[in-house]
Amino acid sequence: MTRLTQHSYWRDRAKQLDNCDKLSSLIQQFVIPDSLIYLDGNSLGPMPEKAKLRAIDVVQNQWAKDLITSWNKHAWIELPRTVGKKIARLIGSHPDSVIACDSISVNLFKLLSVAINKQEGRNVVLSQSDNFPTDLYMVEGLQSLIGEHKITLQTCEADSVTEVLDERGEQVAALLLTHVNFRSGEIHDMQALTKKAHEKGVLVIWDLAHSAGVLPLHLDECEIDFAVGCGYKYLNGGPGAPAFVYVNKKHLKNLKQPLSGWMGHATPFAFSPSYKASDDIQQMLCGTPNVISMSVLDAALEVFDGLDMQDIRSKSIAMCEFVKAVIEQQVGLKDLELSSPIDAHKRGSQLAYAHPKAYEICQALIKRGVVADFRAPNILRLGFSPLFLSFQACLDAIEILCDIMLDKVFLSDEFAHRNTVT
Numbered sequence: 001m002t003r004l005t006q007h008s009y010w011r012d013r014a015k016q017l018d019n020c021d022k023l024s025s026l027i028q029q030f031v032i033p034d035s036l037i038y039l040d041g042n043s044l045g046p047m048p049e050k051a052k053l054r055a056i057d058v059v060q061n062q063w064a065k066d067l068i069t070s071w072n073k074h075a076w077i078e079l080p081r082t083v084g085k086k087i088a089r090l091i092g093s094h095p096d097s098v099i100a101c102d103s104i105s106v107n108l109f110k111l112l113s114v115a116i117n118k119q120e121g122r123n124v125v126l127s128q129s130d131n132f133p134t135d136l137y138m139v140e141g142l143q144s145l146i147g148e149h150k151i152t153l154q155t156c157e158a159d160s161v162t163e164v165l166d167e168r169g170e171q172v173a174a175l176l177l178t179h180v181n182f183r184s185g186e187i188h189d190m191q192a193l194t195k196k197a198h199e200k201g202v203l204v205i206w207d208l209a210h211s212a213g214v215l216p217l218h219l220d221e222c223e224i225d226f227a228v229g230c231g232y233k234y235l236n237g238g239p240g241a242p243a244f245v246y247v248n249k250k251h252l253k254n255l256k257q258p259l260s261g262w263m264g265h266a267t268p269f270a271f272s273p274s275y276k277a278s279d280d281i282q283q284m285l286c287g288t289p290n291v292i293s294m295s296v297l298d299a300a301l302e303v304f305d306g307l308d309m310q311d312i313r314s315k316s317i318a319m320c321e322f323v324k325a326v327i328e329q330q331v332g333l334k335d336l337e338l339s340s341p342i343d344a345h346k347r348g349s350q351l352a353y354a355h356p357k358a359y360e361i362c363q364a365l366i367k368r369g370v371v372a373d374f375r376a377p378n379i380l381r382l383g384f385s386p387l388f389l390s391f392q393a394c395l396d397a398i399e400i401l402c403d404i405m406l407d408k409v410f411l412s413d414e415f416a417h418r419n420t421v422t
C-alpha cells in the first residue's frame, strides 16, 4: 500500500517525464544493482560498463602482456592529456587548457602557489566559510609553509563575496570558490564574480567538483584564470579517480607551479639535472600518472560522447523540481526542511534537507536500497545524476522515504551508529 499523497497523479507525471527523456537509454551504459536507487552519484559516480572493461584490459592485457612497452604502445604517457581534452569539452575550455592529475587538494596547492607568486604585494586568499573544507585546509597548509605575510585566508558568507571584494579587493591575491556548494547545492554566478574579481586585480580559482559533468560551463568564455575538478563524482571515474586542473591559456607562460616533478619537465626523458618546466599544460603534472585509474576515467568519459551539457542540465532541473514538488506535498515529510535554493537555476543537481535526525534517516534509506548521503551537522543530501536516474526511480525513493518518516523507522537503535565515512 502506498502512502504517498496524490500517488496516481505523481505516477502518471513520472511516466510522462520518463517518456520525454532524451537521456533515458544511457542507464544501460552503467552497472547498477537492480534493486538500488542511487542518489549519490554526486559523491561517487556508479560504474560505467566501459570503465569495467577498460580496467580489465589495462591489467590483463596492457600491464600483464605488454608491460613497459605500453607507455608508448597503449599511449599511457598521453593519458593525462587525453583525459584532459575529453573533460575540456564538458567545461567549455580549449582542449589544451586541461590536464588530469593528482587530487583536487594537490592541484589546489599548485594553483594557490602560482596565484600568490603572480600577485606581488597581495597576500589574501578570499573564500567562503562553508567552502568544502579541503579547499580551506590547503590555504592553511601553504600559509604554514611560506608564512602569513605571503598568504592568509579570509572567509566570508557566500552572499558577501562582492562586498568584501569592494572593501579590500586590493589586498586579495585570489578568490577561491566552489561553484556549486557541496552541502546546499547553491550555485555561484561564476561569470559575474569572476568579472568583479578581475576589476579588482584578483585572480580566480574555481572548484568544479559538483559542476563538471552535470552543468554546462564556459570557462574560456568567462575568462576564468584557474580551476580544479573531480574525476569520481559526476564524471564517474571510480573511487579516487584522478582530478583535473584547468589553466587559462594566457597564464601558461611563466606559471612556475612548485611541485616541479619530472612529468612537468619540458623534456622528461632527457633526464637533465635541472628543472625546466614544459611551456604547455603538461607543466601542471608532477609525477607518474596513475595509469590504471586514469584509464578507467578515460573510458568512463566515453559515456559523455555526443551528449550536450544543456540536455543534461535540463533533465537535472526537471528531476530536482519533480522531487521537490512531490516532497512538498507530503504531510509525512513536513519536518524535512529544504536548505537548497528554491530557484532551480540557482541550484546544482542536488536537494539538501535539514532534519535533526538526518543521519539516522539516511541510514534507514540505505537499508531500504535508497542510497543518499549525510553531511554534518544535519543534512540529508539527495543527488540527482541525470545520466542514469529515471523519474520513476526518484518517485520510488520518495515513497520509501515517506514510509521511513511515517513509521519513524529511523528512531531504531540500529541506525544510530556513525560510520567513518558518511
Ligand SMILES: *Cc1c(COP(=O)(O)O)cnc(C)c1O
Binding pocket: 103, 104, 105, 106, 132, 134, 135, 178, 182, 207, 209, 210, 230, 243
Ligand atoms: C569532493 C570534493 C573535493 C575532493 O578533493 P580531493 O582532494 O580530490 O579528495 C574537493 N572539493 C570539493 C568541493 C569537493 O566536493
